[in-house]
Structures are given as structure tokens and as C-alpha cells.
Amino acid sequence: MAIIVQKYGGSSVGTPEKIKNVANTVVNKVKAGNSLVVVVSAMGDTTDDLIALARQITDNPDKRELDALLSTGEMMSCALLAMAIKDLGYDAISYTAYQIGIKTSGQYGKSLIDDINADRMKKSLDEGKIIIAAGFQGINDEGDVTTLGRGGSDTTAVAIAVKLNGVCEIYTDVDGIYSVDPRKYKNAKKLDEIDYEEMLELSSLGAQVMHSRSIELAQKYNIPVYVGLSNSNIRGTVIKGVDTMNLESKPVTGLATSDEDIAITVKDIKNDINIISNLFESVAEKKINVDMISQTAPIDGKVNVSFTIPKDDMKECLTILKSYFDNNQIDIDKDITKFSIVGIGMKTTSGVVAKMFKLFRENNIAVKMITTSEIRITCAIKQEDKMKTISIIAEKFNL
Amino acid sequence: MAIIVQKYGGSSVGTPEKIKNVANTVVNKVKAGNSLVVVVSAMGDTTDDLIALARQITDNPDKRELDALLSTGEMMSCALLAMAIKDLGYDAISYTAYQIGIKTSGQYGKSLIDDINADRMKKSLDEGKIIIAAGFQGINDEGDVTTLGRGGSDTTAVAIAVKLNGVCEIYTDVDGIYSVDPRKYKNAKKLDEIDYEEMLELSSLGAQVMHSRSIELAQKYNIPVYVGLSNSNIRGTVIKGVDTMNLESKPVTGLATSDEDIAITVKDIKNDINIISNLFESVAEKKINVDMISQTAPIDGKVNVSFTIPKDDMKECLTILKSYFDNNQIDIDKDITKFSIVGIGMKTTSGVVAKMFKLFRENNIAVKMITTSEIRITCAIKQEDKMKTISIIAEKFNL
Structure with missing residues (x-):
């Protein structure tokens, strides 16, 4: 029996109706013979609302107390989803970080998961x-509640999948990972x-689909992570270790700008x-x-140094x-767009830089830094060249 | 240095502004040389709002999950009050039930406090x-979050006062305990x-000022409990062991109806x-x-039995x-008001029943049960006689 760790983002559990939809999706996976662990974010804008509430108290909320406050959002959505599943006649149980021993270290607001005590979860499963x-x-060594930073629920899900030796599915409001942000290039390929x-x-x-640390963790333990829409037939994207020797792999997988x-x-x-x-130390x-x-x-x-x-x-x-x-040694350029192409295939494919610069030259795109x-x-390119550059590069590298 | 355990109800922390007011009140007590533990309820209508949210999921929310959900209300107000106090330059720290080991047993929704681990609180103080x-x-033996029932924060405050050997002050939206509900008898004495x-x-x-179990607990450990308005010069009421041999004590202290x-x-x-x-077993x-x-x-x-x-x-x-x-053996009377007089002085003063019945007879008040x-x-009297009875008894017994 496979253990599936699913994560649903805030928009997937934004209303009681949506929570009930998630409950149905979860129950269907269970009916199909799987063991399910479901990680949920806070409902909709709850986290933002709680931050706004804290700012009505003080402009500079104490970080320990802010974490204590924000952590309640996820506790609420957990309890509500468990109720919804029980209402469908299936046994569910909500767990807070302290109940399943999600041990963290580091700063409030951006703590790291050190370990999870999987015993209670295994028993429940x-x-x-x-x-x-x-x-x-999570809970740190002092017993304080800590949070993992924006998007940290992704990391919770991957960490639980690692501990339970399960697979991980991240359900979000995008239908997968695109080679280029579809808002910037309409022909972008998923x-x-x-x-x-x-x-x-x-x-x-800047591709804000997933919490970076969740990907590092998945890579470290080689856990494949599915990213996509819930309740949809649209196929999402699997993040995994890709065989770089595959002859058909493209040198460039994606493109991002900031x-x-x-x-x-x-x-x-x-x-x-x-x-x-x-x-740089200062x-x-x-x-x-x-x-x-x-x-x-x-x-x-x-020498001249730019950064x-x-x-x-x-x-x-x-x-x-x-x-x-001195003041006259310092020059500031606010008109830059960082334009990046990424591809594990670059390791084995030469000439990518040359091809890119040829395209830049032909299209009169000035490169300020590289x-x-x-x-x-x-x-680094001029901001006015951004959209043109995206189109040209995406088309030529078939993104 | 005295340890004062204060409890503020939901209406006292209903808005960020009110939370800041409480912070000021607390800091003033600290400036006066006291050690403070502050127990807070959820902000305003938060608990009702959370119950309404649960009912949007299901008409019959799972009790464990409902407790998990409702407990977040107090966590929020705690964190916010701690932020507000820190903002005033005083060191404060919020604790959830699991952080200070409030151990409970019994049913979800109406659990009893078994013990509190005071070590962490003592260290912080x-x-x-x-x-x-x-x-x-609280937290039960299974590590589940439980709640103590409506008004349970009073019991939390008294229990902490017991463990820390402190005094207890309950701040609420009434200015003290009255001999008669002032809404029912305008001359009622505080x-x-x-x-x-x-x-x-x-x-x-039916006098809903305090959680009954908090009073039982205070009595058991002989902890005086002050009840009144916060931030007010109006003197409230102290609940304590009253010397019944005091000659000046009145036989009847209060009156209640339901x-x-x-x-x-x-x-x-x-x-x-x-x-x-x-x-009666059934x-x-x-x-x-x-x-x-x-x-x-x-x-x-x-025999005939009424209840x-x-x-x-x-x-x-x-x-x-x-x-x-048989159906014809059963009689139902929906027209009753329970009218009670209460007084520890009755133990030592005879003739209270006789005096009351004389008043009932003179005023033509029918007594159905006693x-x-x-x-x-x-x-048990007729509902139409309620207000008249309150006035007569309150006046004659000087309530």
C-alpha cells in the first residue's frame, strides 16, 4: 500500500466548499488503496490577515509571537479538513507540528526542519x-512554535514523504512547471x-511555484515530487533526478526573468x-x-566591480x-532585468552561450552583466528588452 | 513579590486597541512590583465564528477536531497580547496549553484540568x-488538544493561581457579582x-458570570478570586471563604431565576x-x-413524582x-420559572423558608414545587409571577 503525501495550498482550501472538495479528492485516493497524509496551508488569505492583525498591534511584531500567531492558520485548516473527511465516513486525524514532532532550528520566520518523529503518524496510518x-x-528546542517561511508547507510535505518513504504530490493553483512564465510568453510549454x-x-x-528548500530536500533524498492542479485531468510536472545522458534532452529547460x-x-x-x-563581508x-x-x-x-x-x-x-x-566611484543602474536560462543539459551540450549571444547580437539586445x-x-539586460528577449530565446530553444 | 494571575475575557481583548489597553493595565501592575501571569480568552466572537465555520463543513463536527479548531482562538489572542506588551518595552512570552503542560482528562469540549506543569512558568517569571x-x-493523555467548555478560561486562571500560589483576578464585562441580576431588578446590590x-x-x-468549575477549584485550594471590570475604579467582588459566624452576615446573599x-x-x-x-437512571x-x-x-x-x-x-x-x-400518567408543565435564594447564612439562620412562604402567601404567588x-x-413558580417575586424577595431580604 503506497503512502502518498499530498500538499494543498491556501487557495485549494480557501473556503468550506473547497475544503469539502479536497476531502472528496483525498477519500478517492484512499478508496484506490493508498495511505494518505495531507499537508495543508492556511485558508486563503489567512496568513496575510494574521500579519495585518499583528501590525495593528505594533509595526514591529516580536518574531517568536508572530510565529505563534501565524501557526494558528494551518491548525485551523487542518482541523476543518479532518472534520470534512470524517463527515464522509472516513477516519481522519489532524496533527499540529508538536503532535508529530516536527523539530526545527534556526531563526523564527525561516526555520529549518531538523527531523520529524514519524512514530505517531505511522501508528495512525x-x-x-x-x-x-x-x-x-515546527517546534524548536525551546519548545517554541516556529514557521518555515512563505511556502514552507511544501517543505513540510516533502520532509514527511522522506520520513514515511512515500511519494509527494504538491497541489497548487498552477497546472505544472513551465519552461517560461506563461504570463510573459503565451506559447510557453509545460x-x-x-x-x-x-x-x-x-x-x-523568481519562479515562485515551490519553496526552494522543499526541492533541495527532495533532491537530497531523491523523492519525486508531482506539481499540478488537484481534481483535474491536466497532467502536471514531476520534479525528479533527470538522466542527463538522455540524447533527446534539450540543453535548455527553462527561462526566468526578474x-x-x-x-x-x-x-x-x-x-x-x-x-x-x-x-562583501560588510x-x-x-x-x-x-x-x-x-x-x-x-x-x-x-578594477571595476559590479554586482x-x-x-x-x-x-x-x-x-x-x-x-x-568616494561618491563618484559609485554608480547605480536601476534599469536592469535579470534574464536567465537554465538546463541540466548545458552540462553536456556546448555552444549554448555562443548561440545565445548570437541571438542577442542579431536582435540588438545589450548585455550589461553576465x-x-x-x-x-x-x-543583466535593459528592462525594455525583456519581452523581446523572452520571445526570441523561448522560440529558438523550443521552450 | 506577589504573583497575580489575571484573566481577561473575550470582550476585553476584542480588538487590537483593546488588546493594547490590556497590555497597559498589565504593565502597570508589573511596575507596581508584581509578577504577572495573564490568561486570555479568544478575541470577541472568535469562538462563535470558528464554530460557525465548522458548521459550514458539517452539521456534526468531530469533537476532537472541533476542540483543535477552537483552541486556535486563544493562541491568537495570547500571541497578540504578548506582542503588545513587548512593544511597551516589557518582556512577555505567550504559552499554549502544551507549552505549560496543562494536562486534561474527560470528554472533548468539557475536559477537566488534572494538573499544570508550573516549571516553565516559574522559570519565565x-x-x-x-x-x-x-x-x-489543555492537552489530554493522548496528546490531543481539548477545551474546557464555555468560560473555561476562568478555570485555567484559577488553576494557574493554585499552582503558582498566586492571587486570581477575573476581568470581565460586569463590574462584580450582584445579589440579583440587575437586568431583572434595578435596585440590585453589588x-x-x-x-x-x-x-x-x-x-x-444561571448567573453566568463565572465558570462553575473555576469556583470549585478556588474553594478547594482556598484561593480568593476577584471579579470586576479592568481599568476601572469601580470595586468588584471577591469570591472567598466567608466566615459564617459573622453576626452581621445576611441570611440570604443572592437570588437567581431561570x-x-x-x-x-x-x-x-x-x-x-x-x-x-x-x-432516573435511564x-x-x-x-x-x-x-x-x-x-x-x-x-x-x-406516588406522584415531579422533576x-x-x-x-x-x-x-x-x-x-x-x-x-402510560400517556395519561404523564403531565408536562411548561409554565415554570425556577426561583432560588442562596445564602451561606441560612446554615445558621432559621426561619428563612417561613419568611419566604409568608411573602408568597401575602402576594398570592403559587409555588408548584420546592x-x-x-x-x-x-x-418552581408561574412565569408570570417572576418579576413580582424578584422585587418582593429582593426588597424584604435587602438584596
Whole structure:
């Protein structure tokens, strides 16, 4: 008897009617002979509503208490789904994080799952119960309730699948993973499967379908994760380890863009590794997430360094820069779009960069910065070139 | 340094603004040199809203899941109050029932507190923290969340006061305990103090100021409980062990009425203890709460038995009666008001019954049934006589 761990997002359980629909879907899977663990997010906008409530108390809610507050959203939806399933004549039981020992560590609001005590769940499954587990939450060593960050219920589901040796199905409001965001490129193709690493790159590049840590966890334990619509015949996407030697695999699987960053260039820095490393250490201390970094070759013992940071961190970053450099050394470019192509096939296929640059040149697309990893190429381009670039690249690489 | 356990009801924490007011009140008590534990109910109508949500899922919500659902209301208000206090620069920490080990037993929805593990609270108080504890909830031996029934937060507060050897203050939306419900008798006097037993009798007779079990618990451990308005100069009422030998104590402390019952009379029962005990056993099995019972002396080996039950249980009770007796033996009187006077002074003052009956006779008030305890006299009267009876008795006994 297969153990299936399903996760339903907030929009799937947004109303009592939708909760009853999920109950029916779950019961049908049980009728088909499976053991079910269902992880649910908070109903609809509950988490946002709770945050708004906290902000009516104070602009700066205590992080421990905010986690305690937010965790109630998932407890509510769990209890309601368990009621709905019991109402259909099937035995269900809701569990909070402390009841199934979801141990976490790290900061409030973005804790990591260390372990889950699977005993109670195994016992309940043996007794024929359908388990409804609260996503997004855990308990740290102090016994405090912690949350895993936005989308953390995905990670709860994968972690439970790992512990119970089950398969994982993430039901969301998109019908699968696309090579390109369909809102940006209408001919975007849905992928039947995607490799963990590709999905990770796409997630970090702004494809907000899945919580990144859930993919890392699935990759670590090699658990396939299905992503798609619930109650639908439309086939979704399986995230798994894809055989890169497959001759038919395409070099590029997906494409992502983000307008959330700015580029900062510091000119005429003395080419001293201490200066540059001190700078990036100071930036890191302020938890500013530096993404693309490029450095020009030294001329007359001086170099230029460019890097991108989230828009919101600009002010804080400038304060740091001014403590190291003169104002006229610092240049800010707000007009950038990060444009990335991702594909595990790039490992074994050469010429992808060359092909891309040829297309850029032919179409007069200026590249401001470029960084690459083994399976990703990211360029900073002008924002006005974004839609054109998406079309050209998606078409040529058959995305 | 005194430990004060305060409880704030749902209306006291009904909005973010009111929560901030409570935070201020709490901080002032701390500034005055006290250690504070604050027990809060769910905000405003949250509990009712959650019940309504459950009923949108099913007419008959699973009791375990309903308790899991309802318990989230108190978790929310706790976290919000802790945030509000921290925002004032004082250290506060919210605790759920499982975090401070509030162990319960019994049925879901009306569990009893068996014990509380005070260690974590003591440690937090030693660290100078203000504890915000979730009322109304506990954890049973199976690790399930249970609730204590409507008003159960009062019992949480008293139980914590017992464990921490503190004093208990219940803040609610009434300014104290009155000898008569002020809505029914405008000259009703507020009591400075009331004995535990008197308060228990009044509670069981429909004075819904406090959770009955909280009073039993306070009495058992002889913890004085203050009841009143928060943030007010109006003096409330202290529930405590009152010295009954005090010459100035009045024989009657309070008066209560209830229109929630009906009287059933069964005529011409063979005077066989088995029949009557079997009847009441069958009624008890259906959890029907029989209150007043009176039996006439046997005539020709036959007796009449009258008793009152809650209106809502009439149908079920009749089904039982019909399995024992003929239809024409059963008589139902829906026109009754239970009228009770309560006073620990009755133990030592004779003639209270006589005085009451004299007043009834002079004012032409018919008494249908009567039962008494050591500190209470309850009569069933006609509903139309209720207001008149309240005025007469309240005036003559100076209530």
C-alpha cells in the first residue's frame, strides 16, 4: 500500500466548499488503496490577515509571537479538513507540528526542519487513519512554535514523504512547471518533468511555484515530487533526478526573468583582495543578498566591480559603500532585468552561450552583466528588452 | 513579590486597541512590583465564528477536531497580547496549553484540568517575563488538544493561581457579582464579597458570570478570586471563604431565576424504588440533567413524582417516560420559572423558608414545587409571577 503525501495550498482550501472538495479528492485516493497524509496551508488569505492583525498591534511584531500567531492558520485548516473527511465516513486525524514532532532550528520566520518523529503518524496510518498535518510550522528546542517561511508547507510535505518513504504530490493553483512564465510568453510549454537542480535554479530566479528548500530536500533524498492542479485531468510536472545522458534532452529547460534587482558598479578600486572581500563581508553582515558579481581585469592596478542586489536593500547598501569609497566611484543602474536560462543539459551540450549571444547580437539586445553556473546562464539586460528577449530565446530553444 | 494571575475575557481583548489597553493595565501592575501571569480568552466572537465555520463543513463536527479548531482562538489572542506588551518595552512570552503542560482528562469540549506543569512558568517569571497563557485549552493523555467548555478560561486562571500560589483576578464585562441580576431588578446590590458555595449555587442557577468549575477549584485550594471590570475604579467582588459566624452576615446573599426548564409529573406510580430509580437512571444515561425532584407521600401504595429538566431535552425525556408509563400518567408543565435564594447564612439562620412562604402567601404567588439545600431554597413558580417575586424577595431580604 503506497503512502502518498499530498500538499494543498491556501487557495485549494480557501473556503468550506473547497475544503469539502479536497476531502472528496483525498477519500478517492484512499478508496484506490493508498495511505494518505495531507499537508495543508492556511485558508486563503489567512496568513496575510494574521500579519495585518499583528501590525495593528505594533509595526514591529516580536518574531517568536508572530510565529505563534501565524501557526494558528494551518491548525485551523487542518482541523476543518479532518472534520470534512470524517463527515464522509472516513477516519481522519489532524496533527499540529508538536503532535508529530516536527523539530526545527534556526531563526523564527525561516526555520529549518531538523527531523520529524514519524512514530505517531505511522501508528495512525496503521490504524487506517487519514493524517492531516499542519504545514509551515515546527517546534524548536525551546519548545517554541516556529514557521518555515512563505511556502514552507511544501517543505513540510516533502520532509514527511522522506520520513514515511512515500511519494509527494504538491497541489497548487498552477497546472505544472513551465519552461517560461506563461504570463510573459503565451506559447510557453509545460514540462512533463524537470530536474531538481533546474527547478532550484528557476525557483531562485523568481519562479515562485515551490519553496526552494522543499526541492533541495527532495533532491537530497531523491523523492519525486508531482506539481499540478488537484481534481483535474491536466497532467502536471514531476520534479525528479533527470538522466542527463538522455540524447533527446534539450540543453535548455527553462527561462526566468526578474526585475527586482538593481546593479551597482564601483569604479577604480585598488586591486586589493582585502578591500573587495571586506566590502562583501560588510554587505553580507547586513543580510543583503548579493547575486551577480563581475569584476573587470585590472588596468593600472585598478578594477571595476559590479554586482546586483534587491532593490529594497539599495539604501542600506549605499551606506556601506560610502564608508569605503568616494561618491563618484559609485554608480547605480536601476534599469536592469535579470534574464536567465537554465538546463541540466548545458552540462553536456556546448555552444549554448555562443548561440545565445548570437541571438542577442542579431536582435540588438545589450548585455550589461553576465554570470554563469554549470546549468545556468544569467544576463543583466535593459528592462525594455525583456519581452523581446523572452520571445526570441523561448522560440529558438523550443521552450 | 506577589504573583497575580489575571484573566481577561473575550470582550476585553476584542480588538487590537483593546488588546493594547490590556497590555497597559498589565504593565502597570508589573511596575507596581508584581509578577504577572495573564490568561486570555479568544478575541470577541472568535469562538462563535470558528464554530460557525465548522458548521459550514458539517452539521456534526468531530469533537476532537472541533476542540483543535477552537483552541486556535486563544493562541491568537495570547500571541497578540504578548506582542503588545513587548512593544511597551516589557518582556512577555505567550504559552499554549502544551507549552505549560496543562494536562486534561474527560470528554472533548468539557475536559477537566488534572494538573499544570508550573516549571516553565516559574522559570519565565524568575527571568522577569510576563506570561501570557492560553485559556480554555489543555492537552489530554493522548496528546490531543481539548477545551474546557464555555468560560473555561476562568478555570485555567484559577488553576494557574493554585499552582503558582498566586492571587486570581477575573476581568470581565460586569463590574462584580450582584445579589440579583440587575437586568431583572434595578435596585440590585453589588456584593463586596461572596462565599464560594453561594457563588457556586448562583452559577448553577444561571448567573453566568463565572465558570462553575473555576469556583470549585478556588474553594478547594482556598484561593480568593476577584471579579470586576479592568481599568476601572469601580470595586468588584471577591469570591472567598466567608466566615459564617459573622453576626452581621445576611441570611440570604443572592437570588437567581431561570426560565430554561419544564416540569414533568408522573402520576400514580407504584411505590417501588426500582421503578423510580430505573427511570432516573435511564434519564441520566441520555445525559439529561434532572434538577428539582419531589415525590409525594404514597396514597394507596401509589406516588406522584415531579422533576424539572431543560426544555431542550423534553422530547428525548418523553420517549424514555413512555417506555415506562402510560400517556395519561404523564403531565408536562411548561409554565415554570425556577426561583432560588442562596445564602451561606441560612446554615445558621432559621426561619428563612417561613419568611419566604409568608411573602408568597401575602402576594398570592403559587409555588408548584420546592427543593432545598443547606444554603439554597428553590421554588418552581408561574412565569408570570417572576418579576413580582424578584422585587418582593429582593426588597424584604435587602438584596
